[in-house]
Amino acid sequence: MRWTACSSLPSVVVVLPSLVAGFLACAGLIVAIGAQNAFVLRQGIRREHVAPVVALCITGDVVLTAAGIAGLGPLVAAHPAAMTATRWVGAAFLAWLAVSAVLRARRPERLDPAAEGPATRRAVVATGLALTFLNPHVYLDTVVLLGTLAHRQTAAWAFGVGVVLASATWFTALGFGATRLQPLFARPRAWQVLDLVVAAVMATLAVTLVVG
Template sequence: MPPALGALAAGFLACLGLIVAIGAQNAFVLRQGIRREHVAVVVALCTAGDLVLTAAGIAGLGPLVAAHPAALTGVRWFGAAFLAWLAVAAVRRARHPERLDPAAAGPASRRSVVTTCLALTFLNPHVYLDTVVLLGSLAHTRPHPRGFGVGVVLASASWFSALGFGATRLAPLFARPRAWQVLDLVVAAVMATLAVTLVVA
């Protein structure tokens, strides 16, 4: 395999290994996909976030991020508070399943979706450690760091596209409020767990 292609494949696999796990960002993309709300915007923002952060790591900002734990601590607490707020909001929705009828619920505004997506992307300190530090460092173990970065972005775009647009096929299942109630409880559990993890980390 040519070195450039090998670097691309390594970046693709490394990125998938980091983002496929259930997390706040994935739960949000899944929910938006099922609701069929601004899916393309959400997928584009998540992919662009990985692109920017990985590029920063490849450019050499990884050691700078690692050298300023105080900044990561601030992000960690902001992120934990935001995730806790999302968990509470999901529990409140789940407590009133009669209000979760997709036909009756009004669509979320593009601005609110974009704001939430950006917050879930950049208020999680682990994303900086995963992309800027880890993936950025791994890129420089290859003879073609940029090829590694391209692989990362391709994996990110592939995963979020599959998750967001693939979730639309679940829409018939979520035609009933009860299904949304279960999903919101799962989302609440994910958000609350991650919030606690950030605080006690």
């Protein structure tokens, strides 16, 4: 038994640094104000389809991270035309979301979630999918960058596990933690401020995509 415990120690020493590196690398990329985070935050505050949104974001990171570790990073980088098309479609989608947020903010009396009416799960999931996969930065960050970093570690798979753990921790905390902010958003004015912030984030990201 003593030999078994001691023999497992080197593997832990090899795996743990890669896992921590993956966790920190992912955290540095996703813990920022962005279109996806703003969407998760808003759904959390509305307490509307939070679990599917959180699961979607985590699953997206799992798929993209696995693709990067599998070696698809060079393939993505080698097709700039596809990235350009995705960039323009993503910019148009973000601009539409920004305009929609501004239109909501112009009528604060209708910003109460009960007055606005619940969105269907299909519509929410479709928006989440678009925000996840129509952003070319996600391919560069997750598939190319994280994939490259994974293969510089002694245990690439452990790096990927760290990435997934960071993603799961962040989106779970953001989505379900935002539900506690609902009392703060009992007034339409608070929703107006949030939608203006969302509009600014979406518009900034859209411009960033357009200018490359």
